[in-house]
Structures are given as C-alpha cells and as structure tokens.
Amino acid sequence: MNKFFTLLLSLFLLSTQSNAQIADGSVAPDFTAEDIYGNEHNLYELLDQGKTVILDMFATWCGPCWSYHTQHVLEDIYQEYGPNGTDEIYVFAIEGDGNTDVECISTNTTAECSSSWGDWTEGISYPIIDSRSIFSAYECRYYPTLYMVYPDKKVYEMGQQQVSGVLEMYNLGPKLQAGINPVFLESDVLEGSICGEQMTSPTYVIMNQGDQVITSGDITVTYNGEIQYSKAWTGNVEPWGIVENVEIDEFLVNSNSNIEFRMDNINGNSDQSLVQSSDIITDVTNLITLEITTDANADIHNNSFFILSSLGKTIGSATLNIPNHTYKYEYELEDLICHFFSITDAGGDGLLGGTVRLTDSQGRVIYDNADFGNGVEVNFNASMNSSVNDILRDVEMVVAPNPVSDILSVSIALEEAKDLSLTITSVTGETLYQESNLNLPQGATRKTVNISDFNTGMYFISLQNNEGRLTQKVFKR
Secondary structure: OOHHHHHHHHHHHHHHOOOOOOOOOEEOOOOEEEOOOOOEEEHHHHHHOOOEEEEEEEOOOOHHHHHHHOOOHHHHHHHHHOOOOOOOEEEEEEEOOOOOOHHHHOOOOOOOOOOOOOOOOOOOOOOEEEOHHHHHHOOOOOOOEEEEEOOOOEEEEOOOOOHHHHHHHHHOOOOOEOOOOEEEEEEEOOOEEOOOOEEEOOEEEEEEOEOOOEEEEEEEEEEOOEEEEEEEEEEEEOOOOEEEEEEOOOEEEOOOEEEEEEEEOEOOEOOOOEEEEEEEEOOEOOEEEEEEEOOOOOOOOOEEEEEEEOOOOEEEEEEEOOOOOEEEEEEEOOOOOEEEEEEEOOOOOOOOOOEEEEEEOOOOEEEEOOOOOOEEEEEEEEOOOOOHHHEOOOEEEEEEOOOEOOEEEEEEEEOOOEEEEEEEEEOOOOEEEEEEEEEEOOEEEEEEEEOOOOOOEEEEEEEEEOOEEEEEEEEEO
C-alpha cells in the first residue's frame, strides 16, 4: 500500500470517526497476550498492582502512528515511570491490523511489509503485542488510538499527548483512600421506568479502593424488602482487587418498587457498609417535563430526541443544535399505554457536561443521565389522567384475584344506575376485551371475564362512560 495513501487514509479515519471508540469510563476489557518476544502479559494483574496502563493501538502502515512513535513520548514515560523507574505506569504498543504479518513490525524490506514505515521495535523498551482481538475488544475504529487504563479498571481515550499531557491525565486518575473503601466498579441493575412488568437479573462488581485489605462482609440484595440474594462473604482482597462479582437469578418486577444492594459489617465493623438503591417506576402521571442542557458539541453531533406512544403517536421531538443551551419541554401523554423516550448523539459521548432529565408532574424521575454514549431508549407507562373531572364518580370496582390465572372477577357497586362500558387493554394500548352498553342497576353487580388466553403481564381494566373513567391494574400470571 502506498505510504502517502495510508497517511491520508489514517487522517481521514481520524477526522470522520472521532469519539466512536469504547465509551470513556467503561470497564476496560481484560486481556492476556504474548508480546513479539514471547513474554506473557495480563492487563488486570498490572492494574491490581496499582499501575496505570497506556495502550497504543497502531498499524505498521499508519503514518500518524509512526510520527508519534518516533517522537518517543511513550518511551520517555516508560523509562521514568515504568518498571525501571518509579514503577507507576506500564505501556503496551498493540499492532491491531489482522492483515499485517508480525514480521512487519520490525522490518519493511520484504514485499509483504513494504507498506510498513520502518522498524517499530527500534528505540523502545516497552512490550509490543500483535493482536487484532485486543483492538476489536476496545471497539477501535481508527489508527492511532491511545487509551489510559487506571487501576480502577476504567478506560479513557488519551490521544497523542506529549509527556506533560500524559502526566496530567495520569495525575487525574483515581487514588486509594485511607482505610476500608469498597466501591461499585460496575453495576447492571434495572432502575428508572418500565412498562408493565419485566424480568431482571441485577449484577454488581465490587472493588477494593481503600488501602486496607478487605476480608469479610455480609452481602444482601432485596426487592421490595424481600431477600433475593444473601451471602456471608469472606476473602482476602488487596487494594485495587475485585471483592466480589454478584449475579442475581432473574426475578419479576411488576410494580412501583425498589432493588437494594447492601454490603454490611465490612471486616467485622458494623459502621462500614456499601449501599446502592434503585427505584423502579411502572406508572408516571400524564404530564411530563423534559429538560436538556447540551454540551459544547451539540452543533456537530446531531443531538436529537423523540417521545412516541406505543400506538405510534409522536408526543414530541426536536433537534438540539445549540451548544451549551438549556431546552425545556412539557408534554401530555396518552392514557394507559406505554411510551418511548429516545435521545441520540452522533459523537458517541452523550451530552457529557450537560444534562438530560425527564420527570413526571409528581417529581418522579423517568430518566436522568447525560452519559448515554450514542443513544438511549427508555420505556415508561402513563397512568390515567389525573384531572378530577375525568374520574368516574359514585362507582366502586374490586378486581379479584389479582394476580389472576384465568377467570377474572369484577365486582361493581353503584350508588345509582349507570350505562357503562367494561374494557381491558394491554400496556401498548391494544383493546383485548370490551363490553359496551352495560346498563347496570343500583347496588352490586359481579362480572366474570376469562383471560386464560392472555399473555403473562400487566393489563388495565376500565369502567367508563361520558362522565369519566375508573381504571385498575391487573396482573396475568
């Protein structure tokens, strides 16, 4: 490949695909690999020792890669802060082009290696690894790509910094705290809003970010106060090590609820605990507020959002192209059906430095996170309109059993005779059962409905006429 062409190709990739890598702040994928001299290296072993690791993803034919390589910035860092210096920073060069022979790293004299810029081993002492799989694991899209991985295993794109810039970024990294300090390295737990009911299987990864060894703790995970996971944990976890990877068996969430993780009595100390509480919302009011403050790149990252009902109606949408600007919108949802909120960022880094907050009229948070990468979609269910004038008066309705397997009993008590309709709808708004023109007498009436053919999930059962509506939720087992 012509060197001038490869230089232009590298620059083109740099200019058109920036911010398309693994998201800053993600947990770095671990790897074990041999360097070109046959020495084995493991990323997490180095991080567990408290070292910060720099990954220089390059290709032998990449002109900008060669230019940075020959400046010896990373070699200077490695000499002063690597194993022969203060032993704080480790460096790997990773050749990520799977179509390049490993021999091309050290030569460009053969026909197969004619596109290489030279001997990449000359003048450096840090390891070089030939691995397309590491390049792919870090979701790289172009050469060169440089990452800094801190001891807490979080990865951030570094760019081609000079020595001062590398050290400045290094000094911004996390530090061990004195004493006992377990933290959440990563947690995958359902929170925010959902439609109807949903299965969930939370996971939590706990790291020791204190300077004391962690040896014990009582771990519990509860759903609405009921224990889903319990363990009297013991171990011997050094600073920067992983205390525990907790994976919870799948369980059903079907109401406004809470999932809580606790690690108590850490090292036998009743005052030491780690807690994460996640609230789950299944119903929000019909009036919602969306407030968005954009970041400095809004005009080039094509930020936009939309809110749809599950019946396909667009509740609201907008393009957000003014940098560092606050937008505020208020919307009224469709009754008793699921809605979808989606926001996107073509730059791939969300609105870092900005805000995205979606709430209902009671202040319940539907979504609150500007760090959403390329985009995010959340679901939420609209309850019945809260206007007093819309509530059906002088009517009582009791639904039993709830949850129900097959035959649903609906008891209706009226203070005076009324003409009513009985309707059962899904969370997506589909009408699955309806009886109209029920001329019900004063007093008590009992209706039965066979819903054995319904899928497992949440449904809405409503009585209504031109005076208003009365609605309750029912769960089909």
